[in-house]
Amino acid sequence: MTDKHWPAIGDYALIGDCRTAALVARNGAVEWLCLPDFDSPSLFAAILDRRKGGRLAIALRDAAYCERRYLDGTNVLETTISGPSGTIRLTDFLVIGGQLVQEPEPQRELLRIVDALDGEPEIEVTFEPAPDYGRRRPRIRSRGRLGWTLGDSGSLFLLRTDIPLEATTPASLCGRVRLAVGDRRCVSLSFAAGEPATIPLLDAEAQRKLDATTHWWRRWSDQCTYRGPFRNQVVRSALVLKSLQFCLSGAVVAAPTCSLPEAIGGGRNWDYRYCWLRDAAFMMESFIDTGFLSEAKDFFGWLMHATKLTHPKLKPLYDLYGRTWFGERTLDHLSGYRETGPVRIGNSAKNHLQLDIFGSLVAAATIYLDRGHALRPSEKSLLIKIGEAACAGWQQPDNGFWEYRHGRRHNTWSKVMCWSCLDNLIRLHDEGILSVPRERFDRERQRIRDALHEKALAPERGSWIGAFGEDFLDATLLLLPTAGFVEARDPRMMSTWERIERELGGPRGLIRRYSEGVDVQRGREGTFVICSFWAVAYLARAGRVDEARRRMENLLGYANELGLYAEELDAASGAMLGNFPQAFSHSGLIHAALAIADAERKRAA
């Protein structure tokens, strides 16, 4: 399979209903969809295997040109496809439930509306489901006027459309129709489990669902209180985060996909449909400082619930409901994106030791408290125990922020976050919010600081290093001022920045996450989107606001036309790599925009 068969990762668009998400390619094919939830097995996974993955495609037969956008303030996707025979507009969305109060609704529904805008376009619909990541052989049945069904005893997928379809094989349907200007056709794919299905209607009801879903997203995005620079991009990023927040629990998945490679031909393919504690402070800041208080509250509730389930141990990641039962498996029957296997589901990073999560969790709580929220007694008690765990554990080597799979190190950022954990807890104690063993916490805080000054500074260079006793650089060092450990204008920090820019920097403001060879994976990975945004935030904090702005503008040029980012960018081509779209990258964008806004406010004052 040659590269031309695979859309670029950045050519996909995200649609979501805060319970699951789909990726739509520019040619109108839905190539990734897990039902009913983000972490359920996929029904469509053509993004991971062109032949076995499955898809639902609506194509203009002679398509030559495509333009896409989200309806303003929504996650409703509009794709306009033109060709010699005419032009169609595809409107794709996952229906937000609870809008049709007087009628039963499907549990989940993907709705695709085709409008003929010009000429006499001929469209082709192809339905090739591949349930359970393509492991189950599908058998599609016609149910007459009710539609086409696919399923087993426990769950049902129901496809309804006003386009005539025929079974090309027992596992696929296909249909073609020529439209005239003003014609409209709908394709609805709904899901039911545990109860009889509700059959969605097309035509007028599809329009009502479109109106209701658009209204719901607009009402949500209108709550954004951010009025600083790059507002449009901040709102888009908040919309991405909202669609990745599982509304039934409050968890924010790192990305809706699994195993999109961080390097073509490499082995860094991971399942990101989980929630990482290391992201907690960034997510909290992203929601709370842009005015989305309800989402912040839900996320904090999930954090407290999940960590209570595994207390006294904390796991680096949890599933949507805070469980850690999952393992990690490879799906060897799938080729992987651009033949880059293995395709992994589940994530064994849950067994890693990551000391930075103590600090991340307490930082999230601190942000939550600083904006006027209160803690329950059980939550206070949990935070104190996390402080105890940081005191007891900070001297251990760990797998670090980037989850190195081959060995543990005394990672600088992990120690700094243990320091930050105790520092924040002591502050909360001094403010009368918590009652911690202050003397002990203070003593350990000082010990960590001393250890960092002794072992995490390269003496001959006067800059911070990635781990004790080693000389590699790690982009997390850019966050030392954010953690409150050093001032951004501290000479050692400035020297660290110069070294990072020189050694980890790529073209146009891109930054790699660490020095080459630090992990032992195959293939050269790209530059990290979030690290590039951290650089912007660092420069803004250091007072170099114009430089920060320039970098930010360059980075915004790397987003796809919808404003979405994957985890990484290829330094040479700018192509996106890794799972897509990534919540961490979008929280990084918001973090950078907030830092610039803050710096500009200070400069103006």
Place this chain on the structure above:
Amino acid sequence: MTLLAILPPINVWVALIWGGIATGAMTVLMQCGPLFGLSRLSLPYLCGTALSPTRRNAMALGSIVYSIMGLLLAFLYAYAFETIGQAGWLLGSLLGLMHGLFVVTVFLPVLPYIHPRMASEHDGPSPKFRLEPPGPFGLHYGYSTPAVTIAAHTLYGAILGAAYAVHAA
């Protein structure tokens, strides 16, 4: 002459208490269908959607109606035991089996014509009728639907039969 006057006297408390227990056991077994991915038949949901269009209200209302129907049917079983003149888990199972067969062969196939929100395969869905019909033997809700339904109703009859026999003795 009222209906009650021609019916044999029954032990009301046994019918009431054990009717509740048998309904609970039947419900648990029926719900194992959806929980273990064996069937999508949910009788409380079907009862509830006859009364309310929203899923939340339908499940709450349906569970109440379904429980009341289970209690009322226990009286019918009690009259059957008194009329036959004996009771026991085997006789109860037999009645339950017939009851279950009635549900899958008559009640479910007829449902599209009596349920106020259920579509039929013949007419297709409409704004008013949009619930998926069960099909013959409820097979549209999963291949194990008849087996789970009959097993649950047989268990219901067995519990009532055994309880009535113990209290009669």
